[in-house]
Amino acid sequence: MTAQKSLLHAARWQPLELVFWVMAFVMPYVVGQHALIINEIAIVALFAVSLDLILGYTGIVSLGHAAFLGFGAYSAALFAKHVNPDPLLGLAVGMAASTVLGVVCSFTIMRGSDLTRLMVTLGTALILLELANKWGDLTGGADGLQGVIMGPLLGQFEFDLMGQISAWYSLSVLFILFVLARRLVHAPLGATLKAVRDNRLRAMAIGISVTSRLAVVYTVAAGMAGAAGALMAQTTGFASLDVFALDRSADVMLMLAIGGVGWLYGGIAGAVAFKLMYDVIANITPQYWTFWIGLFLVVLVLVGRERLIRPWTWLGPSRGEGAS
Amino acid sequence: MSASYALQTLGLVKRFGGITATDHVSLNIAHGARHALIGPNGAGKTTLINLMTGVLPATEGRILLQGDDISDLAPNQRVSRGMVRTFQINQLFNSLTPLETLAMVVTQHRGEGARWWQPLGHSAAIIERAEQLLEQFHLTDVMQQRTEHLAYGKRRLLEMAIALACEPRVLLLDEPVAGVPAGERDELLHTVAALPTDVSIVLIEHDMDLVFNFADRITVLVNGAVLTEGTPQEIAHDPQVKAVYLGTSHD
Numbered sequence: 088m089t090a091q092k093s094l095l096h097a098a099r100w101q102p103l104e105l106v107f108w109v110m111a112f113v114m115p116y117v118v119g120q121h122a123l124i125i126n127e128i129a130i131v132a133l134f135a136v137s138l139d140l141i142l143g144y145t146g147i148v149s150l151g152h153a154a155f156l157g158f159g160a161y162s163a164a165l166f167a168k169h170v171n172p173d174p175l176l177g178l179a180v181g182m183a184a185s186t187v188l189g190v191v192c193s194f195t196i197m198r199g200s201d202l203t204r205l206m207v208t209l210g211t212a213l214i215l216l217e218l219a220n221k222w223g224d225l226t227g228g229a230d231g232l233q234g235v236i237m238g239p240l241l242g243q244f245e246f247d248l249m250g251q252i253s254a255w256y257s258l259s260v261l262f263i264l265f266v267l268a269r270r271l272v273h274a275p276l277g278a279t280l281k282a283v284r285d286n287r288l289r290a291m292a293i294g295i296s297v298t299s300r301l302a303v304v305y306t307v308a309a310g311m312a313g314a315a316g317a318l319m320a321q322t323t324g325f326a327s328l329d330v331f332a333l334d335r336s337a338d339v340m341l342m343l344a345i346g347g348v349g350w351l352y353g354g355i356a357g358a359v360a361f362k363l364m365y366d367v368i369a370n371i372t373p374q375y376w377t378f379w380i381g382l383f384l385v386v387l388v389l390v391g392r393e394r395l396i397r398p399w400t401w402l403g404p405s406r407g408e409g410a411s
Numbered sequence: 412m413s414a415s416y417a418l419q420t421l422g423l424v425k426r427f428g429g430i431t432a433t434d435h436v437s438l439n440i441a442h443g444a445r446h447a448l449i450g451p452n453g454a455g456k457t458t459l460i461n462l463m464t465g466v467l468p469a470t471e472g473r474i475l476l477q478g479d480d481i482s483d484l485a486p487n488q489r490v491s492r493g494m495v496r497t498f499q500i501n502q503l504f505n506s507l508t509p510l511e512t513l514a515m516v517v518t519q520h521r522g523e524g525a526r527w528w529q530p531l532g533h534s535a536a537i538i539e540r541a542e543q544l545l546e547q548f549h550l551t552d553v554m555q556q557r558t559e560h561l562a563y564g565k566r567r568l569l570e571m572a573i574a575l576a577c578e579p580r581v582l583l584l585d586e587p588v589a590g591v592p593a594g595e596r597d598e599l600l601h602t603v604a605a606l607p608t609d610v611s612i613v614l615i616e617h618d619m620d621l622v623f624n625f626a627d628r629i630t631v632l633v634n635g636a637v638l639t640e641g642t643p644q645e646i647a648h649d650p651q652v653k654a655v656y657l658g659t660s661h662d
Contacts (some may be wrong), residue, residue: 090510090514090532090538090541090545090554090565091532091535091538093510093532093555094510094511094514094530094532094538095530095532095533098530098531098532104419143580175466212662214623217574256623270527270528271527272531273525273531274523274526274527274528274529274530274531275515275518275519275523275526275527275531276524276525276526276527277527277531278511278518278524279515279519279524279525280509281504281507282504282507282512282515284506285503285504285505285506285507286502286503286504286505288466288498288502289498289502289503289504289573290485290504291466291486291490292464292486292490292495292496292498292575293490293495293516293573293576294487294488294490294491294503294519294520294524294577295487295518295519295524296487297487299525300525303525338487347570349506353630385613
């Protein structure tokens, strides 16, 4: 009985989590003037959570996760422009498109070492970037796909210039997909994914089909990233080539590095920290913001996240020395 | 094919380039057997296990499990048919606790490993089995610790508990007591001796005390081929075997 309790405890919602989500949803109302950045944070947080499913729960390092973000963004934007301006339909189309792309791409990450996978994922994003660039008639090429006009959300709420509706929309999608991802990682499927991450050989030796597990989680993550891309295109009203760029894939990796890997809130925490730092530093010194983020990352890795957020431990002996 | 044996290999061959690591090995493992594979280092014992479990593809020969040809099945499919192994070097899931590990393995074995909606630990029957295994392998008191923090002997026990959680019909034990310190050894030996009798066991071991106490049949492998096979008495008095182990053969 205690064993079962302890297992179920891990999956149960903690009060602090509820507080966090309530606060997140109140934010666009309380600080309405910052609704645009809240919207942006919600979107990159969703993108980061989707990468964490791959990186944190299977150990696959991807430098091309923007492929799915971009594919979702363009699909949703094109759908809104040429077929139907309804946001939720567009979101579904963006997710579906990236999910299909995820299924196809999952075959490319089954074999090889971390390095080869890094190259394959990077290559996939580059191919899509160049396709979007070349296929100018459809995508607008280097100018981006402009003039995407969204209809009202649920037929009721027009997207406003302040961005409050956008923020609530993105937060809602983030919340729903986060809840699904959270269930997944606490379910047997999540446990078997961790098994694959920890020890692929043994995972196979207890009967887990490693390739099908990887395909499933890669596809799910691709669909989530596609949702983030769709939200991005819908709430900004356009899609541009930079959604496929290496910077996007690298930034989201940095967010996970900041927030922590293999812990879904790490993606959200990293996205918040990254975006706020960007906002603050870029206001002070617009040209040199990458210097400061670079410095921060080096310090973060050298000092360790645990110690960095506990300044009172800085003067004591480090844990490594203390233990010996 | 008759299913009179739990596991059979028929003329199994494995070549790595010009080297023949397994040389026409034919084994018959009876139901409920306690069958030991012994032989000097480099005799090809672990290669043989890798062939049986499908980690390595065989160059020639067939493998029958309960009379069914499993030669072309993937490793994970062989597991679901009932052939499970342990590893000479622990292969554990370091970030999980023993409780999580065994709950996960039992869930996987019962065909629910791909479920994504209900939390792990949802099913009381699965937890009950996991608790039984924790008890049987003396892991109850450490079930909440991350596996990477366990003592070596406990890790060794968990290694075996994971295999048992797959409800094997044939269990391949690859040096179960290798590297276990003397203090933790008895616990492990008792656990091995107490494994369910309906499980057929193939044991690879260098520890001759364990081999001769445990096995009812012994196969001696030398240079990838079967040198001889017999009861512990026959093997103990076989001059060929003595020669191999004591090094009185001409090379």
